[in-house]
Amino acid sequence: MPQKNIKRSIAMSEEMHALLTQIAAKHGRDITESHLIREAIRQFLDEQVDAVGSRRHFQKSLQLRLDRLERSLVFQMNVLVYLLATILADDTAIDDAIVAAKRDGAALLAQIEAIRDLKDE
16 A cells, blocks of 8 residues: 655745755755755654654663663573572682682673674764
């Protein structure tokens, strides 16, 4: 089924129209004033956190889900560590693990930060 386009009229100042015309002319025949107006509206809508379906809303809901998953994973890992410690019941194995974590912890944290920095780019 073809998508139905809805037409709206807008009013703008002469300065806004002159700038819009200048930008459209700069881009050549491929970009029209209507295209620029649609794009501006699309960007505005995508920035609205409260609007379901906007990019900001999606990013916020995804971040909340990731935070919940991370908390759950940390909890489960702690349970596994305690279970493993109980099963081993060998104080030297736990002591060795603590020493190794202390010794190699900085390198591991640096690697984790490097990965987070790559994801942020």
